Amino acid sequence: MTNKKRTAREVADALRTRVLNKEKQPGETLATVAEIAETYDVARETARAAANMLAAEGLLRSVHRRGFVVQNTVPRRRIRRGQVVTRNPHTGYVFPATHDPGEKWVAHGTPRRSLEAAPEIVATTFGVEPGSSVLRRRRVTSPAGEPAFQLVDTWLSAQAVTDAPQVAEPSTGPGGYLDRLEEAGHGPMSWREVTRVRMPSADEAKLLEISTAMPVFEITMTGYSGRDDSPLEVTIKVIPGDRVEMVADLVRGDSAGWPVSAVVAP
Structure with missing residues (x-):
């Protein structure tokens, strides 16, 4: 029986942990697609999909000939x-x-x-x-x-x-x-x-x-x-x-005035 391969989501979770643990500093390469595939024993397509998930979160960025680089995140x-x-x-x-x-x-x-x-x-x-x-x-x-x-x-x-x-x-x-x-x-x-x-x-x-x-x-x-x-x-x-x-502050309209009048259904 062969071991079940990791999914892209599982690999992304592992990569996210590495980023949040500051394994690499912003601007440094976390890993290439080939390195991710080898480390987690997955296909390159799965490795790329996992890294792209973190790119969509703003944690990584793909840089030509360097691999996936750690982003300098700032508070929203x-x-x-x-x-x-x-x-x-x-x-x-x-x-x-x-x-x-x-x-x-x-x-x-x-x-x-x-x-x-x-x-x-x-x-x-x-x-x-x-x-x-x-x-x-x-x-x-x-x-x-x-x-x-x-x-x-x-x-x-x-x-x-x-x-x-x-x-x-x-x-x-x-x-x-x-x-x-x-x-x-x-x-x-x-x-x-x-x-x-x-x-x-x-x-x-x-x-x-x-x-x-x-x-x-x-x-x-x-x-x-x-x-x-x-x-x-x-x-x-x-x-x-x-x-x-x-962010928006919501405003009550006239029909939503307080106190709310009780309405008894017939």
Whole structure:
């Protein structure tokens, strides 16, 4: 009688224990697929599936020619996505935040601006063909001293760039690109926000230093002209799923007032 082979879930449990016991430090290779297969006497497909389970949890990340590397995990942040837009007299508009407004955040690498092929959501919003060249402003940010927290892409329509050319410059001046758009005749602007969960692209995973098996939150904010209601900008924030949890305070409606009136069935 042959011994029963371990399942991918069982191998994943064993690998998780090794990670949580800090067998390797963040940035170090825990094991390759071949080493996992040999250690736990399983097929390579089973070994890869087990490691990918931990990648989806944010504990490991597959790195070409190195194997599965231990991730630098951070506590989840609670996000309260309100609906109120405020204004700071020094920096401009303040939108519902993904962090404490008083917390210091830093950029990872140099923020970039370039003409890029528009993804479907941007092309549809601006009424252009998918793949059309659209101005994109890109930055990766996080709290000081922490791994990359979010990738932020701001896409600006051709009309926005024509009416307010400074939005395409490295520095958009006091108040940022939104002030330039409103000064160009598009104020007061309005915004709509949509949140969804999806899998990251290879490029997004690389910039955020996560596995492509890690789901991400995508928060898309579209800004509309106050002059003709045309869409001027689409800002897309991509946040690894292991970084956040959404929180909302529920409010009682009139029918749920207290004390609850007793209702006797006939």
